[in-house]
Amino acid sequence: MLQLTALPAGRLRRGLTEPLLPVTVLALLAVAAAALSATVMCWAAVGALAGFALSGSV
Amino acid sequence: MLFSPGWRAPIRQGEVLAVFSLGLVLGGALSAGVVWLVSGLAAPVPATARAVLTVLVAAVAAAREAGLIRLPLPQNSRQIPQEVLMHRLRTGSLQFGFEMGTGVRTYVSASSPYVLALGLLLAHMSAPATLLAGVAFGAGRALSAALTYWARSRDRDALIAARMAWVKNVTALSVLAAATLLLVR
Numbered sequence: 001m002l003q004l005t006a007l008p009a010g011r012l013r014r015g016l017t018e019p020l021l022p023v024t025v026l027a028l029l030a031v032a033a034a035a036l037s038a039t040v041m042c043w044a045a046v047g048a049l050a051g052f053a054l055s056g057s058v
Numbered sequence: 059m060l061f062s063p064g065w066r067a068p069i070r071q072g073e074v075l076a077v078f079s080l081g082l083v084l085g086g087a088l089s090a091g092v093v094w095l096v097s098g099l100a101a102p103v104p105a106t107a108r109a110v111l112t113v114l115v116a117a118v119a120a121a122r123e124a125g126l127i128r129l130p131l132p133q134n135s136r137q138i139p140q141e142v143l144m145h146r147l148r149t150g151s152l153q154f155g156f157e158m159g160t161g162v163r164t165y166v167s168a169s170s171p172y173v174l175a176l177g178l179l180l181a182h183m184s185a186p187a188t189l190l191a192g193v194a195f196g197a198g199r200a201l202s203a204a205l206t207y208w209a210r211s212r213d214r215d216a217l218i219a220a221r222m223a224w225v226k227n228v229t230a231l232s233v234l235a236a237a238t239l240l241l242v243r
Contacts, residue, residue, distance in 0.1 A: 017208050027231075030235075
């Protein structure tokens with residue numbers, strides 16, 4: 001019973017901390033901002049992407 | 059490794075993460091400030107030339123991440139000494155984060171930060187806009203550390219290692235797409 005309740009929480013945690021999730025969100029944000037000519041938002045999203053791309057460092 | 063010996067260690071790692079993240083954001087802001095100061099030199103260059111150069115460098119970065127070309131990165135090939143974390147944990151974490159956030163004090167293993175720096179240099183935006191991009195850079199690095207903290211998994215390093223090629227490739231391609239859409243019309 002304990003395993004049945006603990007397993008979904010573990011899966012949820014793994015899913016929410018999946019490294020590809022923020023990359024996907026930020027990539028969509030950067031491209032959408034560029035398409036809308038939202039220059040500041042686009043460069044901010046690119047900045048966050050560039051920072052996250054160094055994930056292996058810490 | 060910031061969270062060594064792991065999330066079970068008997069220290070307040072959430073506090074360490076917060077201070078480390080603050081350092082990252084401050085470091086990113088400092089580098090962005092320097093880029094903004096230098097970006098004035100690019101102002102006389104025609105906007106079309108600046109746009110084409112930015113997209114070209116983004117394309118080279120994407121090709122490098124895809125393994126199509128081999129290109130060494132002009133990085134500072136040193137690690138931040140672990141001693142900064144040994145004696146005073148809070149100020150050490152702040153210093154560690156700040157040095158990493160600047161992007162010039164240690165290894166930079168991906169191409170996209172270079173596209174960001176050059177893009178901001180050539181875009182010559184307002185100071186707040188450039189600083190925001192620098193803060194976002196630090197926040198992006200902090201997010202990676204935060205996810206590692208929240209994951210609470212012994213297998214986190216292996217997972218990140220397995221995903222890094224994807225992360226770098228998706229990042230480089232989306233930066234190329236964004237730069238092209240934004241600058242070439």
